[in-house]
Amino acid sequence: MRTGVCYFPEHWPRERWETDVEQMAEAGLEYVRMAEFSWAVLEPERGEFDVEWLDEAIELIGDHGMQAVLCTPTATPPKWLVDERPEIRQEEPDGTVREHGSRRHYCFNSAAYREETERIVTKLTERYADNPHVAGWQTDNEFGCHRTVRCYCDDCAAAFREWLAEKYGSIEALNEAWGNTFWSQRYTSFEEVDPPGPTPAEHHPSRLLDYARFSSDSVVDYNRLQVDLLNEANPDWFVTHNFMGRFPTLDAYAVSEDLDLVSWDSYPTGFVQDRLEGEPTSDQLRAGDPDQLGIDHDLYRAALDRPFWVMEQQPGDVNWPPHCPQPGEGAMRLWAHHATAHGADAVLYFRWRRCLEGQEQYHAGLRKQDGSPDRGYHDASQAGAELAAIEDADHVDAPVALLFDYDNLWALDEQPHAPDFDYWSLLDAFYGALRARGVQVDVVHPKTDLAGYDAVVAPALHLVTDGLANRLTDYVETGGELLFGPRTGVKDEYNKLRPAPQPGPLADLVGASVDQHESVPAHLETRVRRADGDETYGFRTWAEWLEADAATPLLEYDTGGVEAGRTAVVENDVREGTVVYCGVWPDADLADALVRPLLERADVPYCDRLPEGLRVGERGDYTWVTNFSSDRFGLDPDADVEWLLGDAAVGAYDVAIADGRIVDGLSVERLE
Amino acid sequence: MRTGVCYFPEHWPRERWETDVEQMAEAGLEYVRMAEFSWAVLEPERGEFDVEWLDEAIELIGDHGMQAVLCTPTATPPKWLVDERPEIRQEEPDGTVREHGSRRHYCFNSAAYREETERIVTKLTERYADNPHVAGWQTDNEFGCHRTVRCYCDDCAAAFREWLAEKYGSIEALNEAWGNTFWSQRYTSFEEVDPPGPTPAEHHPSRLLDYARFSSDSVVDYNRLQVDLLNEANPDWFVTHNFMGRFPTLDAYAVSEDLDLVSWDSYPTGFVQDRLEGEPTSDQLRAGDPDQLGIDHDLYRAALDRPFWVMEQQPGDVNWPPHCPQPGEGAMRLWAHHATAHGADAVLYFRWRRCLEGQEQYHAGLRKQDGSPDRGYHDASQAGAELAAIEDADHVDAPVALLFDYDNLWALDEQPHAPDFDYWSLLDAFYGALRARGVQVDVVHPKTDLAGYDAVVAPALHLVTDGLANRLTDYVETGGELLFGPRTGVKDEYNKLRPAPQPGPLADLVGASVDQHESVPAHLETRVRRADGDETYGFRTWAEWLEADAATPLLEYDTGGVEAGRTAVVENDVREGTVVYCGVWPDADLADALVRPLLERADVPYCDRLPEGLRVGERGDYTWVTNFSSDRFGLDPDADVEWLLGDAAVGAYDVAIADGRIVDGLSVERLE
Amino acid sequence: MRTGVCYFPEHWPRERWETDVEQMAEAGLEYVRMAEFSWAVLEPERGEFDVEWLDEAIELIGDHGMQAVLCTPTATPPKWLVDERPEIRQEEPDGTVREHGSRRHYCFNSAAYREETERIVTKLTERYADNPHVAGWQTDNEFGCHRTVRCYCDDCAAAFREWLAEKYGSIEALNEAWGNTFWSQRYTSFEEVDPPGPTPAEHHPSRLLDYARFSSDSVVDYNRLQVDLLNEANPDWFVTHNFMGRFPTLDAYAVSEDLDLVSWDSYPTGFVQDRLEGEPTSDQLRAGDPDQLGIDHDLYRAALDRPFWVMEQQPGDVNWPPHCPQPGEGAMRLWAHHATAHGADAVLYFRWRRCLEGQEQYHAGLRKQDGSPDRGYHDASQAGAELAAIEDADHVDAPVALLFDYDNLWALDEQPHAPDFDYWSLLDAFYGALRARGVQVDVVHPKTDLAGYDAVVAPALHLVTDGLANRLTDYVETGGELLFGPRTGVKDEYNKLRPAPQPGPLADLVGASVDQHESVPAHLETRVRRADGDETYGFRTWAEWLEADAATPLLEYDTGGVEAGRTAVVENDVREGTVVYCGVWPDADLADALVRPLLERADVPYCDRLPEGLRVGERGDYTWVTNFSSDRFGLDPDADVEWLLGDAAVGAYDVAIADGRIVDGLSVERLE
Ligand SMILES: [Mg+2]
Ligand SMILES: [Mg+2]
Ligand SMILES: [Mg+2]
Ligand SMILES: [Zn+2]
Ligand SMILES: [Zn+2]
Ligand SMILES: [Zn+2]
Structure with missing residues (x-):
């Protein structure tokens, strides 16, 4: 239940630091994050280091009873380094090189950059391993920001081939796993396999999925390089990384396995504008959307099943969304409480003071550009005091798991099959229904042990292995309550269709199979009706026509068209538990109509349906x-x-x- | 009146084939198309061929009383070939190379690829020249799909220069024909002429038109290379190519001259979404648009004035349109009948079974992924039986010709002069009016002999030579009924303005000339009124102010603006016939008001105006x-x-x- | 009060010239502009010149009592030159080369092209220095058209480094001025500084601003090269350049310093479609927008504080806007009068006759393609006669200055902070209010001596130096009336935030400072109310919360949200004058409510609010x-x-x- 802030002492005169740090302490802040993006200050020329300023800043922070969280500065290699070793730069699929001048302009697979990384991280760990005021480290910053997870350079091509050889053993196995007979895509050796470059038509979905996995794994490897150096230097400080909101290309679960602490960067009024469907409401523009934030809180908390941190909390207006309205009165305090309710143990505001230079001049801090307190300073101080007054709360214990994973995200992003099909938005439909009933949710990887959960919801569990199917069947048979969303059980782990009808290996569990699927634009009729009553509900975008076998039809299509009367949702009792399969993308009322009986069956306490917001x-x-x-x-x-x-x-x-x-x-x- | 299907035996275990082929025969299918995209299976490594599987598949088909239609596999050169001869790949105007990983990644002008083509085609013709079960061949697949007609590589640059030298003889003649004084674009030799690459402003329209012609001609040449090899091996089997719907960059008339049979690929519910103006209606999403399909049926039928085939008929839901609704009940049967009515002699569904791998997993077949019958199987079986019951119908004998050609399409695409000016859509306006009166239409090239037609409609006959003007004049003088649409007679064959006012060499025939033209957005007033009455009609996008000479004004502008009272449509009696010139893009009512008297004058039988659909x-x-x-x-x-x-x-x-x-x-x- | 026309004799047979020139003279035209884009005609091969045709054309014009205005043909280097010296071509940021085939395909910093320029210009000046019929010269044509001011080639990289070294002296000074500590962007030498290429995230705003300045300066230099050659050859002929409407990347003030005469190219019905916010009205499509044209007339007049020319006046329908409606009856005459009222001394129509070839065939002239008079010919003749009947009017003497400059434009274009924030549109809001009151306005650079103006309006004076702040303070203190718009006083001249609150060095003058700013989408509430009354007004896009110190609040926010009751506009009396600071983007009523009292206080005569148009x-x-x-x-x-x-x-x-x-x-x- 702590607060903190990100501070860039290198941007301000030495004589100001004391004032700044005193004001931090007055606000009750306990953590000060530093050294992010500071490579060119720490090492102005190769081998010439200047770290005394950081020593001093840490000392000052310690003197005021606070602790430093340091960042490795690898997100921003200086220009002298880029010019010396230009091969570290990322490449676009068409060969365009990403140049110095912003940030994240390095390739995760560059051997040269791994050398440089080891050099600078080692320099810093040696310096601070014994410093009592350094609580822990953040590796790099926001891996993958600005579409940088996937690179297409020669280093990546070579690494991809090694990754594939490691995974498949022989090129025949790869050809078989991907299904390369299609369009003469068979390879005769791993040397023939390139990163997916510019092509006349779309790429092979299995190749794309493996490139997505490989790219994410490359970041995992690169992060591990840093983690190992940090752990080796001092096993007691924590190592974290600051993930991003609703971030599509990096498997946060996989990266987290190497971390002690998961943290993420939360910008509520930006996220509603640039990564949420639809036009944001006035309230969302002023305070963000609690479920959009909640699903990320719950994902990053579940990643290590441990309290997480908000490493960057929006401090006021920010620079990057389309519009930048002022947050509502008290919003910066609200966000800290909301994060804490979802299991955060610390909330650090970004940044201390509005920066006078560079790309983020239009980004507020807790202090204005003149150093005086900004709106966020008052909110942060109040939140800090209020949270400090609460005795330490336990880790959140969620009765319901929402299954989410990046393989499904990547597979569905490649083949959305409708311009308005977005995996996150479909997750939101189910998550929002649970949260509107006051239920705590863990957003977990399907490989998670589900035994502890009273109910499980799995929207668009697109890729399903036999192993997963068996585990889900066990879950239900031993009393679990399970709700599937549409597009479940379509493919195998290689992103290939199974010969069996959807939901493939889950068909027995579900007691029904999919006769047809379709995606539909908004102006077609999209209603379903209770099989045993008159209530109707809306859906959107996706419809599957189910054929019930053991299962009981719950809802059927209620339109004048070709799908009229066919089954849309079924329920199946399986030994001790129940499984419901929903073949459409439900609107809010339908999602609630599915979730409420699920909670009843699972004996999970819930409340009346809460108002939006x-x-x-x-x-x-x-x-x-x-x-x-x-x-x-x-x-x-x-x-x-x-x-x-x-x-x-x-x-x-x-x-x-x-x-x-x-x-x-x-x-x-x-x-x- | 036959049906068939496309089959990929190489995707399925050998032991399944017998079942598949039996089920085809049960459905009454008579043709089975195979070997498309199969190069990497036929020749897994250079010079190592594996064709026995195809032998067996053909044999099996023949055993069941069906015939094979084979495809040359050149649309998908394997990766080993691309790596050996990387120069075969296409280039974008900015030099980006189109890589292996989808299909159609070869350049039509690549000498290397022509060698490889000759090699693989010869291998196959040698194998199957005497096979009694092979009815004919399809060259390649959908030439130009995925924007591949126009390539900008060095091979193409050299070929373009040769093509120009052949056409113009001297660079002076080219400078004169194009009009290269403008903006200092004169060349001193053919060596100076490049493919049109990235430039600050738009390109010279004459250069663009010749690059469009050259590119299309390159495909004609490439196709002819295959046709010659096939004909040489066996003069009795037919050679066809499967064209696409409303396809803009390839002159299907020119390619057809080398073919025995014209065929095309029809995907009704996709086409209404991605190549028809406006938001598709619910009915169009379920069954497509009969006139959009009809205009292509009538074009491909007219190309050789001979019955055509639908080589790929949509079998159910497909993977590539924005949305993929299920077709309405019976739609797959409807399409086969509709094609037959327009003159098709065979309709082959694409594909037999939903593919488990690669880019088209979301594309239905006649059979589901588990091999069981899909919706299309029932429809196809029914259509097949119904069509077999009809005695062979004659070739369609259309009383009306609609003039269409690719030079006009390319010229207007380069200079639409309004964001909403689309040549196809303008054609639709006139074609739809004819079809709503139940009239059969041939969509023919202007060079066609028109003597047999009772009436001719020519919308936007933009480029007009003196020869064409003379032929059209003869047509009317000897009793033909002719209706011109707007933008007619603007330019010469080099895409240069003529000094004479529009319609240039047609002015005497029309008995009027164009004083001004304008393009107008939808929110300006766009109405015309009968010169001799009160009825008004709407138009859109384009308006010409006519000055009647010998002609009689029929309609005048009826707005409050600068065009008020000026003439929009004229009629001119010329010896035995009549010509009407319509200077606007008519709405449906105006198009009918022009077409109905045309049919009356031409003595063409027609019906009451049919409802849409x-x-x-x-x-x-x-x-x-x-x-x-x-x-x-x-x-x-x-x-x-x-x-x-x-x-x-x-x-x-x-x-x-x-x-x-x-x-x-x-x-x-x-x-x- | 003269008219003229642009003529391309090289496009027409020699025997037609006499007719053309006679018809020009009959229409009262007095200037004939020629030789634009004619390099390939003047020098068909290197060193082989053909200028006799131009001699003859000039002679013919002189014989008919008219004067020639010649253009250097440098906008279109011929293909032989480009092939010989390919390094003259521009490059896109990603390295794509801009090829021959349209125009403006050369780099302003190419040493090779400067040599070629000197060669061709010298050839022409030698030829015509003593020709009595040549009144003056236009350098090149529309510098920067088709986004060509900014080039990213190696020549530009080298020139940029020199420009920076010249400006900053040491790399330390540059690092400090830009603020390169941010994201490790410090350089160790000028050699490290590149043009801003492709990067993962946005560029440093200070680097971008200097690249914008450098690029514009490169054009200034290149123009000066030509001006010097022309002046040296004949100090008596005038030298001008034809600028464009609302053109964003070239500092017209800076270029003008080297010119004798400023001219620009006015296309009213095109500009309302492609460079004015919102959908154009029917009237705007027929005649353009008088304030959109007026602001450019007033800018180009103010650039040298001298009568200007319209070097290209739209003659009828044109080829490049989205739609090309015919101008309203008399519009071509109207524009000539309107330009004259704003201070033009000559209006030259573009072009004489519709061109039969090349990119502009869809562009009208005063004569149709057949040589007969077009609509514009009649309008031009009438305007010419009417203007000739007016005794020479004095130079416009505007009582009000509107401050505009390119540094602010570039800085705000880089960081608009809202998708709908456009500096020109904000200028329009204030300019339109003044013009709706019948007031003449000079659109001047902030460095202009303001002593002669009764009132000054400064919307978004974003970058403010201490010197400017002092000058503005003096202006008010000595009786000036000053109105500031939002986003004023935010940054220093290097595009860095000042530590002092906005409006920085203007805070004392304004008597208030900015507590917060925000950008808001249209669907949030955006109203302000008089602090001393009930009237409310609308605003859009931008809101600043002011804290009044010495100043009096005039308007406050009138919404239900977080800004309710805060101050939006203040007024401050400062010795002899008054300053009003408006923290929002005003709608038309609010702009009028600010402008009218300003005019009252300044004692500037005005009329009732004029209707639009x-x-x-x-x-x-x-x-x-x-x-x-x-x-x-x-x-x-x-x-x-x-x-x-x-x-x-x-x-x-x-x-x-x-x-x-x-x-x-x-x-x-x-x-x-
Ligand atoms: Mg738990
Ligand atoms: Mg016929
Ligand atoms: Mg003055
Ligand atoms: Zn890489
Ligand atoms: Zn090519
Ligand atoms: Zn350059």
Whole structure:
């Protein structure tokens, strides 16, 4: 339950530092992140190091009772280094080289850059291994930002071939696994396999999926190089990396396996503009979307099943979204509480002071450019004090797992089969329904042990191995409650269709199979009706026509068209548990109509359907109520509640904390 | 009146083939297309051939009373070949090389690739010249698909220079023909002329037009290389190529001159999404647009004035349009009948079975991925039986010609002069009016002998030589009925303006000339009014202000603006015939108001205006009624009709066949 | 008050010239511009010159009492030259070379091209230095058209480094000035600084701004090379360059310093489609927008504070906008009067006759392709006669200055901070309010001496030096009336934030500072209300929250959101003058509510708010009334008026000229 900030002392005169650090301490900040992007300051010319400034800054921070979190500066190799070793630069598929002048202009597979990385990281670890004020390290910064996970240079081509040879053993095995008979794509040796460059038509989906995996693995390897150096120097400091929001090309689960702590960078009012479907509402522009943030909190928490950090928390207006409205009053405080409710143990604001130079001059800090307090400083101070007053909460214990993984993301991104099919958005549909019922969710990889979960939701579990099918079957047979979304069980792990009808190896479990699938534009009729009643619900984008075998039809298509009367959703009782397969992309009402009985069956406590923007989170013995809207809401819990912060009337962008769990039976009304 | 299918035995275990082929025969299929894209299977390494599998497949097909249609596998050179001879690859204008990994990654002008082509084709012709089960060959596949007609490599540059030297003889003649004084574009030798690469501003239109012609001619040459080898090996089998729908860069008339049979690939619900103006309707998403298909049927039929084939017929949902809705009930059967009505002698569905691997896993077949029958199998079987029951119908004998050619398409594509000016769409306006009156249309090149046509419609006959002007004048003077659309007679054959006012050499024939032209956005007023009455009609995009000389004004502009009162359409009696010049892009009502009197004057039988989606086609002594809509229609013919299939009430996506011609005087009403 | 035309004799047979030139003279044209783009005709092969045709054409023009304006042909180096010296070609940031085939395919920093330029210009100056019929020269044509100001070739890289070394002296100074600590962007030598190529993320704004300045300076240098040669050959002929409308990458003020005469190319119905926000109205499509044209007239007039020319005036329909409607009746005449009212001394139509060849066949001339008069010929003749009848009017003497400069344009274009933030459009908001009150405006660089202006308006004076701040303070203190728009005083001259709050060095003058800024999409509430009343006004895109110190709040935010009640506009009395700071992008009503009191305080005469499309311009002792709309308006001046042309009822696209100044107190009503 701590707060912190990112600080760039190298941007400010030495004589200002004391003032800055004092003001940090006054705000109750406990962690100060530094040295990010500072390579050219640390090593202005090859072999000439200047680290005294960092020594001093760390000392000052320690003197004020705070701790330093250091970053390896590898996201920004200086120009002298790039000019000496130009082969470190990334290449686009068409051979265009990504040059110096911004950041992340290096290739993860460059042997030269790995050498340079080892050199600078070693220099820093040697310097600070024994420094008592250094709590831990962040490797690099936001791996993959600016579309840099996938590179197409010669180093990558060679590494890809090695990766493939390692994976498949023989070229015949690769040809077979990918299915290269199609369009004469068979190879005679691994040497023939290139990164996917410019082609007249689309690429082979199996080749693309392996290039996505290889590229992500390259980052995992590169990160591990740094982690090993850091761990070797001092096994006690923590090592983390700051991931990004809704980030598509890097497997955060895989990177996390080498980390002690997972952290991520949260920019709520930017994310609603550049990575959420649809036009953001006024409230979203002012405070972000709690479920969009929540799904990432829950993913990064689940990655190590351990409290996470928000390594960069939006401090006010930022520079990169299309529009940059001022956050609503109190939003910067709200976000810290919301993250904590989802399991964060620390929230560090980015950055201390608006920078006078470079690409981020239009990015606010906790302090304005003149050093005076900005809106975020007040919010951060208040949040810090309030969070410090809460006794340490336990790790979030979520009763429901949402299955998510990057292989499925990559496979579906390659073949969305509809311009409006987006895997994240489909996840949102199910996640949002759970969160609107006050339920805590772990966003986990399908390989996770599911035994501890009362219910599991798996939207678009596109690639399914026999092993996974068996594990899910076991889960249900031993009493698990499972809900599948559309596009589940379509392919094998190589992104090839199975000969068996969808959902392939899950067909027995589901008790039904898919007769047809289709993607549909918004102006076609898209309604389903209860098989045993009159209620209808909307869907969008995707429709599967199910043929029930053992299963019972729950919903059928209710249109004038070719799908009329066919089955859209089925339910199947399997020994101790139940599985529901939903063949459409549900709207919010339909998602709720699927989720609520799931929770009932799983005996998971839930509340009345919450209004948009209001979310409730239980962590340990506390319940956080966070209001991301400009409306005021009144809470009506089932039992008496002691409010540790706020009360049952929660204003715009405000927070309340109850002592105890209050979700079960809670209802909420909008106040005038 | 036959059906068939495309089959890829190489994707399936040998032990499955017998089952597959039996099921084909059961469905009444008579042709099986094979070997497309199979180079890497036929020749896994240079010089090591494996063709026994194909021998066996052909044998099996023959054993079941069907015939094989083979494809040369040149659309997909294997990776070993590309790596050995990388110069075969195409280049983008900016030098980006199109790499292996999809298909069509070779340059038509590559000497190396022509060698390789000769080698593989010869290998196959030697093998199958005497095989009694091989009915004919398809060269390559869909020449030009994925924007591959135009390449910008060094081979193409050299070939372009030769092509120009051959055409113009001297560089002075080229400078004069193109008009290269403009912007100092004169050349001193053919060596100076490059393919049109990246330039600050737009290219010279005459240079672009010749590059378009040269590129198309390169494909003609390449195709002829294959045709010659095939004909030489066995003069009795037919040679065809499968063209595409509404395809812009290849002159299908020119390629066809070397073929025995013209065929094309028809994907109705995809085409309405990716190559038709406007948002498709629900009916179009379910069954396609009959006139969009019809114009291509009529073009490919007219190319050799001979029955054509649909070489690939959409079998169900497909993978490449934006959205992939399921076709309406019976649509796959409807399409076969519709093609037959337009003159097809065979319809082959693509493909037999959904493929488990590669780029087209989301493309349906007649059989599902598990081998069981898919929706298309039932439709294809029914269509096959119904068509087999019809005695062979004669070749379609169309009374009206629509003039279309690629030079005009290319010239107008380069200089549309309005974002919404699309030559195909303008053709649609006139073609749709004719088809809504039940009239059969030949879509022919302007060089065609028009003597046999009762009426001719020529929208945007942009480039006009004196010879063409003389032939059209003769046509009218000897009793022909001629309707011109806008943008006619603007340029000479080199894409240069003539000094004479538009319509240039046609001005005497038309009896009027164009004072001004303009392109207008949708929000300006665009109405015309009868010169001799009150009826008004809408137009769009293009307006010419006519000055009538011998001609009579028919319609004038009816707006508050600068064009008010000026003449938009004129009619001119010329000896035995009449010519009408329409200076605007007509809406459907105006097009009908021009077409109906044209048919009257030409004494062409026609019916009441048909509802959208319902189309009637006469072929020989039969009349097909095809309903591409979800409505039900009742037909009221002038005389008694014997229905060979269905009856006078035609349901959604259904078909009726009358014994005899029923268009003259037919009326139709929508049934509840 | 003269008219002229652009003529390309080289496109027409010699025997036609006499007819053409006679018809020019009949139309009252006095200037004939020639030789543009004619390099390949003048020098068909290296060293072989053919200039006799030009001699003859000049002679013919002189014989008919007209004067020639010649153009250096450097915009179109011939292919033989490009092939001989390929290094002259421009490069895109990714290395793509811009090839021959259109125009402007040379690099301004190419030493080779400077040599060639010197050679051809010298050849021409030697030939015509003593020719009595050559009035002057235009250098090249439309520098920078087709995005050619900024090149990324090796020559440019070298020149950029020199330019930087010259500007900064040491690399340490550059690092400091730009602020290169950010993201490790420090350089160790000038050799390390490249043109801004492809990078993963956005570039450093200070580097971008200097590349924009360097690129513009390169054009200034290149132009000066030509100017010096021309001046040296004959100091008496004038030297001009034809600038473009609303052109973003070239500093026209800087280029103009080397010229005798500023001219520009005006295409009203094209500009409203491709460089004005929003969908153009029907009237704008027919006649253009008078304020869009006016702001450029006023900029190019102010550049040398001297009458300017319209070197190319749209003659009818043109080829390059999205749509090409015919101009309204009389529009070509209207434009000549409107330009004259804004201070033009000559208007030359482009071109004489529609060209039969090349890229501009769809561009009208004063004569049609057959040589007969086109619509523009009649308009031009009438305008010529009417303007000749007006005694020479004085230079426009504008009481109000609008501050504009390219550094601000470039800085804001790099960091618009909202997709809909466009510096020109913000200028339009203030300029339009002034022009709707009948006020003449000089569009001047901030370094201009402002002493002569009664009022100054400065929207988005983004970069402010201390010197400028002092000059503006002096201006107000000595009685000037000053109105600032939003985003003023944000940065220093290096595009770096100042540590002091916005408006930085202007804070004392303004008596207020900016607490927060934000950019907002259209669907957020955007209203302000008078601090002392109930009137509300709209704004868009940008909002600053002001904290008044000495100043008085005038307007405050009137929304339900976070900005409610905060100050949006302040007024500050400073000794003899007043300054108003407007922190929002005003809508038209708000702009008028700010401008009208400004004019009152400054004692500048103004009229009732004019309807859109109707504009009034005072020049010397005349007042032009120009109606760019299809409505008819009745003018009601305060006193009796003698109409030199037209009268108080001004029809669609018509003009009236009053003898005397009539703006003060004028009112206008729409007539039925
Ligand atoms: Mg748990
Ligand atoms: Mg015929
Ligand atoms: Mg003045
Ligand atoms: Zn790489
Ligand atoms: Zn080529
Ligand atoms: Zn250059």
